[in-house]
Amino acid sequence: MGLVVQKYGGSSVANAESIRRVAARIVATHRAGHGVAVVVSAMGDTTDELLDLAEQVSPKPPGRELDMLLTAGERISMALVAMAINDLGEEARSYTGSQAGLITDSSHGAARIIDVTPGRIQEALAAGAIPIVAGFQGVAQDTKDITTLGRGGSDTTAVALAAALGADVCEIYTDVDGVFSADPRVVPKARQLDVVTYEEMLELAAAGAKVLHLRCVEYARRFDLPIHVRSSFSDREGTLVLSEAAIAARIAAGDTMEQPIISGTAADTNDAKVTVVGVPDRPGEAAAIFSALADAGINIDMIVQNVSAASTGLTDVTFTCPQGSVGKATAALDAVKERIGFADLLTDEGIAKISLVGAGMRSHPGVSATFFQALADAGVNVEMISTSEIRISVVTRAEVAQQAVQALHTAFGLDADGEAVVYAGTGR
Amino acid sequence: MGLVVQKYGGSSVANAESIRRVAARIVATHRAGHGVAVVVSAMGDTTDELLDLAEQVSPKPPGRELDMLLTAGERISMALVAMAINDLGEEARSYTGSQAGLITDSSHGAARIIDVTPGRIQEALAAGAIPIVAGFQGVAQDTKDITTLGRGGSDTTAVALAAALGADVCEIYTDVDGVFSADPRVVPKARQLDVVTYEEMLELAAAGAKVLHLRCVEYARRFDLPIHVRSSFSDREGTLVLSEAAIAARIAAGDTMEQPIISGTAADTNDAKVTVVGVPDRPGEAAAIFSALADAGINIDMIVQNVSAASTGLTDVTFTCPQGSVGKATAALDAVKERIGFADLLTDEGIAKISLVGAGMRSHPGVSATFFQALADAGVNVEMISTSEIRISVVTRAEVAQQAVQALHTAFGLDADGEAVVYAGTGR
Numbered sequence: 001m002g003l004v005v006q007k008y009g010g011s012s013v014a015n016a017e018s019i020r021r022v023a024a025r026i027v028a029t030h031r032a033g034h035g036v037a038v039v040v041s042a043m044g045d046t047t048d049e050l051l052d053l054a055e056q057v058s059p060k061p062p063g064r065e066l067d068m069l070l071t072a073g074e075r076i077s078m079a080l081v082a083m084a085i086n087d088l089g090e091e092a093r094s095y096t097g098s099q100a101g102l103i104t105d106s107s108h109g110a111a112r113i114i115d116v117t118p119g120r121i122q123e124a125l126a127a128g129a130i131p132i133v134a135g136f137q138g139v140a141q142d143t144k145d146i147t148t149l150g151r152g153g154s155d156t157t158a159v160a161l162a163a164a165l166g167a168d169v170c171e172i173y174t175d176v177d178g179v180f181s182a183d184p185r186v187v188p189k190a191r192q193l194d195v196v197t198y199e200e201m202l203e204l205a206a207a208g209a210k211v212l213h214l215r216c217v218e219y220a221r222r223f224d225l226p227i228h229v230r231s232s233f234s235d236r237e238g239t240l241v242l243s244e245a246a247i248a249a250r251i252a253a254g255d256t257m258e259q260p261i262i263s264g265t266a267a268d269t270n271d272a273k274v275t276v277v278g279v280p281d282r283p284g285e286a287a288a289i290f291s292a293l294a295d296a297g298i299n300i301d302m303i304v305q306n307v308s309a310a311s312t313g314l315t316d317v318t319f320t321c322p323q324g325s326v327g328k329a330t331a332a333l334d335a336v337k338e339r340i341g342f343a344d345l346l347t348d349e350g351i352a353k354i355s356l357v358g359a360g361m362r363s364h365p366g367v368s369a370t371f372f373q374a375l376a377d378a379g380v381n382v383e384m385i386s387t388s389e390i391r392i393s394v395v396t397r398a399e400v401a402q403q404a405v406q407a408l409h410t411a412f413g414l415d416a417d418g419e420a421v422v423y424a425g426t427g428r
Numbered sequence: 429m430g431l432v433v434q435k436y437g438g439s440s441v442a443n444a445e446s447i448r449r450v451a452a453r454i455v456a457t458h459r460a461g462h463g464v465a466v467v468v469s470a471m472g473d474t475t476d477e478l479l480d481l482a483e484q485v486s487p488k489p490p491g492r493e494l495d496m497l498l499t500a501g502e503r504i505s506m507a508l509v510a511m512a513i514n515d516l517g518e519e520a521r522s523y524t525g526s527q528a529g530l531i532t533d534s535s536h537g538a539a540r541i542i543d544v545t546p547g548r549i550q551e552a553l554a555a556g557a558i559p560i561v562a563g564f565q566g567v568a569q570d571t572k573d574i575t576t577l578g579r580g581g582s583d584t585t586a587v588a589l590a591a592a593l594g595a596d597v598c599e600i601y602t603d604v605d606g607v608f609s610a611d612p613r614v615v616p617k618a619r620q621l622d623v624v625t626y627e628e629m630l631e632l633a634a635a636g637a638k639v640l641h642l643r644c645v646e647y648a649r650r651f652d653l654p655i656h657v658r659s660s661f662s663d664r665e666g667t668l669v670l671s672e673a674a675i676a677a678r679i680a681a682g683d684t685m686e687q688p689i690i691s692g693t694a695a696d697t698n699d700a701k702v703t704v705v706g707v708p709d710r711p712g713e714a715a716a717i718f719s720a721l722a723d724a725g726i727n728i729d730m731i732v733q734n735v736s737a738a739s740t741g742l743t744d745v746t747f748t749c750p751q752g753s754v755g756k757a758t759a760a761l762d763a764v765k766e767r768i769g770f771a772d773l774l775t776d777e778g779i780a781k782i783s784l785v786g787a788g789m790r791s792h793p794g795v796s797a798t799f800f801q802a803l804a805d806a807g808v809n810v811e812m813i814s815t816s817e818i819r820i821s822v823v824t825r826a827e828v829a830q831q832a833v834q835a836l837h838t839a840f841g842l843d844a845d846g847e848a849v850v851y852a853g854t855g856r
Binding site: 016019020050053054056057058059060061062064065066068069071072073075076078079080082083084086087092093094099120144 | 487494510511521
């Protein structure tokens, strides 16, 4: 019998009733003969309530103290989950990130895990107990101060702990049934995927799918650790995230898992487009532009530059970045306008990024042709194009994002027979 | 230039506004040139809210998990206080009980401090920062689990930390101006005391005064550490709790502190009286009775046994215990009724314990005479009497408790000119 790490998000432990349901699921896994270690997020809106309190006390609280404050959230949920399990007759013991050996750097609010030393967790497992570990938090190696991991932190805690324990699988329980071929709120016929590769999951996450955070998938890929995304509100099978080799091995061993050429489509409407107009077409200009943006801490996604018009020797460079960064980006570029010598800056927040992701793209020619034909048939105009080995992304008007995604979903045969079930709430 | 430990109770940090007021007071002390270490309780009703949550999840949660849950309360308040101080331009760093070196035994919910190793607090002080320490909590030496100290825990944390740091004084900030000669809600003319001895404070606490908890005063007495009880809602001078020698030394050095013969009066209406009727007057009977009660975990306060009637060879033994323990006490005694051979058990929950406390009692004859004359003049009937070197306590009907305390307060010249100011709320 194996060792399972289960992670439950904030919506799965939002109140006493949810906590008792989660406890029953953990106990069932334990009684089926598995070793179980659990990672929990803070209950429901706890984190937002604590942030509200902080804001009332200080407009710019120090990161160290904000981390100390926010980590109270998991302390509450993990103790309650442990109590509920003990109430069902099994022994559970809760551990803070520090007690569980989650060693990080000291970047408060966005700490990176640098080591996991889960000695106390292993002792608890060896004693037949169920350890409950606080997600999202750790302790800084140098300062011994409490840190938080930032967005997606609890998923990352779960995967890092599972890797350190040599677990067979890390189960991520959330409020959806698994990873879908599209956002079911946009595409009602979205189908739940049986399996995706780490690479597909990374591309889907980058393309706007919110089920798993990039860092957690990267961590799992590094340690080749299977992730199993499931709903804590149902008993459905969920979605496995595996390496391509692991999928091949399972299929060879007789597993009947469907692995389509295309895994899914996604739309992201949180980005903006910035065009630098009239850039002299000579070496070093692009470097100057993107150095200025990097120095300002701007996260760039897509970049497009066309060949310059022979008559003028000038070209346009267009990039996308989060809408919240547009002001900082234009300020950073205006500061170097003289040196670069560009003519103008155009910004556009009314865009959507539409992506198609699938590992099968590599070996199946014709995907691009089907992609652009489907968008053309749907009357969707393409403004930018960017591709990776297993992804095609285009920028369109935000208004047509939904019809673009639906058209692609149908064109690639992803539509399910029934409609997907959607649950409310989101986790941390 | 000294080192001050300041403790703020739950009502002093109940909301953002209170936290900012407390922060301003701490910063003022720091800027006056003192080293300041701070101990805080959980905000207002946080502890009760967490207990409610626990009850919703499990009727009998394990002590380890309950402690993990409750300690989230101080984590929140200490981080917020630190943020508010940083906002005022001074550096503050919050520390959990474990980080501050509060080492305890592993009695969850009622842990005893067995060592204080405040290395990180000393480092913070040496760096010119203000350490903010979670009250009420520690870490078990053997299991490394998080513990709580039980009732009055944060006061005890403050005194223990002050002793370990070699602080000059431990300031306990609460929602009253200091220690009073009587409960101002009962005796409007109660006066605030300038100074009381540790022994008087212990007797007052045992007699029902709620300002300071027994354990914290015992700890301060052991280390001869001055306690200064003050209000966080006013700038009044408060009450000093000192050794008799320290008081004498201060008076010899010219301090004009009023130290009356009698410090105060108190009434406690939470006890009940149990009379064991018709106990054979032979050796070992009292031992049998109180062994049975001790085995049942009953806390006994006063015990009275009169001489037996010569005609019957039988006597009555009466004791007081908390009202909540009466059922357990009678059950424990009924179980040994045959063996002891007593005739009957009488219980009475309508009683009050009235106490008069004063270190001057030892050297001033006539206190008892004045005491009983005052009660007689007020028409108060005395049912039991018990005395220590610096205290006289009697049991009366609960209905006359208030007039008894007022009569004693006036008879011993304790009445103040004005009326005392009372603030709402209580701390942990």
